[in-house]
Amino acid sequence: xxxxxLGPCVTYFPQPTSIIxxxxxxxxxxxxxxxxxxxxxxxxxxxxxxxxxxxxxxxxISKQKEFVVNMVPxxxxxxxxxxxIRSGKNHDKLEQAGLSLQPAECVKVPLLNESPLNVECRxxxxxxxxxxxLLMGEILQIHxxxxxxxxxxxxxxxxxxxxxxxxxxxxxxxxxxMRAAAYADGQRLVVDK
Amino acid sequence: xxxxxLGPCVTYFPQPTSIIxxxxxxxxxxxxxxxxxxxxxxxxxxxxxxxxxxxxxxxxISKQKEFVVNMVPxxxxxxxxxxxIRSGKNHDKLEQAGLSLQPAECVKVPLLNESPLNVECRxxxxxxxxxxxLLMGEILQIHxxxxxxxxxxxxxxxxxxxxxxxxxxxxxxxxxxMRAAAYADGQRLVVDK
Numbered sequence: 001x002x003x004x005x006l007g008p009c010v011t012y013f014p015q016p017t018s019i020i021x022x023x024x025x026x027x028x029x030x031x032x033x034x035x036x037x038x039x040x041x042x043x044x045x046x047x048x049x050x051x052x053x054x055x056x057x058x059x060x061i062s063k064q065k066e067f068v069v070n071m072v073p074x075x076x077x078x079x080x081x082x083x084x085i086r087s088g089k090n091h092d093k094l095e096q097a098g099l100s101l102q103p104a105e106c107v108k109v110p111l112l113n114e115s116p117l118n119v120e121c122r123x124x125x126x127x128x129x130x131x132x133x134l135l136m137g138e139i140l141q142i143h144x145x146x147x148x149x150x151x152x153x154x155x156x157x158x159x160x161x162x163x164x165x166x167x168x169x170x171x172x173x174x175x176x177x178m179r180a181a182a183y184a185d186g187q188r189l190v191v192d193k
Numbered sequence: 194x195x196x197x198x199l200g201p202c203v204t205y206f207p208q209p210t211s212i213i214x215x216x217x218x219x220x221x222x223x224x225x226x227x228x229x230x231x232x233x234x235x236x237x238x239x240x241x242x243x244x245x246x247x248x249x250x251x252x253x254i255s256k257q258k259e260f261v262v263n264m265v266p267x268x269x270x271x272x273x274x275x276x277x278i279r280s281g282k283n284h285d286k287l288e289q290a291g292l293s294l295q296p297a298e299c300v301k302v303p304l305l306n307e308s309p310l311n312v313e314c315r316x317x318x319x320x321x322x323x324x325x326x327l328l329m330g331e332i333l334q335i336h337x338x339x340x341x342x343x344x345x346x347x348x349x350x351x352x353x354x355x356x357x358x359x360x361x362x363x364x365x366x367x368x369x370x371m372r373a374a375a376y377a378d379g380q381r382l383v384v385d386k
Contacts, residue, residue: 001306005338010232011266011335012240012312014355014368016207038231039203039360042245043323047205048241050233071205077372081379096382105198113194118216119205127320130236133295136322142204143196155362164357164368167232169348170376175207176369177358179261179270183363186274189289 011168017080020049021101022060023109029101030095031112032057033084035165037069045139047121048131056087058133065123066107067137070115072162074174081172085093106140116145117161197360204361210265214294215253216302222294225250225287226277226356229257230262233274238332240314243325249280251326258316259300267367269354274365297328299333309338310355348378 015035036050047069050140051058061067072080079097086093094101101110104120111118120136147158157175163172180186208228215221229243240262244251254260265273272290279286288293294303297313304311314330341352349367357366373379 001309002344003304003309003311004339006335006337008238008332009335010233010235010238010332011337012209012230012310013210013232013350013353014207015339016205036204036232038208038241038243039205039229040241040327041322041325042203043325044202044324045201046325048231048233048242048243048327066323069205071280078378081373081375082382083379085376086383091331096384101238102194111196116196117196117205117369118196122329125320127318127329129234129239129318132236132239134233134241134329136320136327139201139203139271140197142202144199144204146195146197146263148290149197152264156363157206157359157362157366161204162357162359163372164207164355165375166350166355169350170374171371172227172373172375173350173351173371174369176367178364179267179356179365180274180365182358182365183278184274185271186276186278188271189217189275190279191289 013166013168015167017163017165017172019070019072019080019083019112020057021068021070021109021112022057023064024060025063029110030056030060032082033080034041035167046136047119047139048134048136050134052131053133061123061135066109067121068104068109068111069119070112071117072163073161076114077163077172111143116148118143159180205340206359206361208358208360210356210358210365212263212265212273212276212300213250214261214263214305215250216257217253218256222303223249223253224276228271228360239329240312240332241327241329243327245324246326254316254328259302260314261297261302261304262312263305264310266309266354269307270356270365294312304336309341311336
């Protein structure tokens with residue numbers, strides 16, 4: 001395939017759109033939109049987020065050792081973009097974006113109420129990467145929208161309606177159609193010798 | 194919002210679907226599908242991947258200190274699932290999946306020819322997380338499908354057709370519609386005081 005070289009940059013996608021919640025020493029919550037978020041281990045369940053060391057969220061997590069990763073639904077694309085643009089140092093993003101909080105179970109940091117998937121984390125490790133800090137959190141509890149479950153306990157992706165971020169292209173997209181079942185459809189190509 | 198508690202697990206999405214290419218000491222290439230992949234720093238551009246320490250890909254990267262992250266297009270959903278199921282230790286995944294390689298520019302590891310977005314990385318740091326290893330690679334070069342660019346140099350997301358993985362739900366989906374422009378549409382909510 002004919003390709004064009006972009007040089008060393010940070011163009012890679014698709015990525016999740018996530019709002020990180022954190023609190024300062026007075027318990028005041030801050031929201032920050034992040035796309036550099038992912039699962040990094042199953043033993044124990046661990047999530048990593050990367051953020052600029054100048055962010056209020058970094059200051060909050062360094063001191064309180066806790067954070068929550070909230071999946072953003074496509075219906076909140078504009079609100080999520082707003083929470084990525086403005087610093088929490090001078091603005092009450094919660095009020096301006098019309099968002100609300102609900103209590104977590106294991107941490108003092110609140111969940112984003114409007115998010116259908118929230119991950120409670122306790123900071124366990126930090127890696128310095130230039131101006132960025134990769135923060136690893138042990139996953140303590142995950143909350144998923146009750147309305148997404150059928151009677152057998154299977155989750156319907158459409159109810160979560162996840163917002164996908166295209167880094168480098170700077171666009172937010174929603175999901176289209178299911179293309180394959182994981183750990184299942186690939187079996188078709190297996191030819192044991 | 195009413196929510197159900199899942200306990201500490203690794204259910205989080207959306208995630209990118211990526212095929213990691215690596216080579217062993219004889220230069221033989223291996224493919225491994227991974228969803229725990231992401232950008233982690235801009236200074237310098239850095240990508241992180243997480244994989245089980247028992248994988249052939251981990252052995253290859255530990256020794257050769259290089260890897261390539263290849264974005265999977267939706268048209269290769271079944272092939273990507275196959276490359277996640279089978280270990281490279283006993284199978285020639287390239288041949289069985291009908292995929293091909295092309296030379297990289299800065300590393301000995303080849304690019305996946307059929308992938309419209311390839312990221313060449315040099316291993317710079319490793320973090321132990323239980324049975325998993327988080328490998329950080331400095332981004333040396335990125336290749337993007339020439340057909341995705343218009344005359345002004347803007348990339349069309351539809352030409353990449355990225356495959357989105359839903360971890361926990363175990364489904365692969367394609368993209369639907371654009372919902373917002375990043376660093377732009379959120380400005381509408383800004384109210385300076």
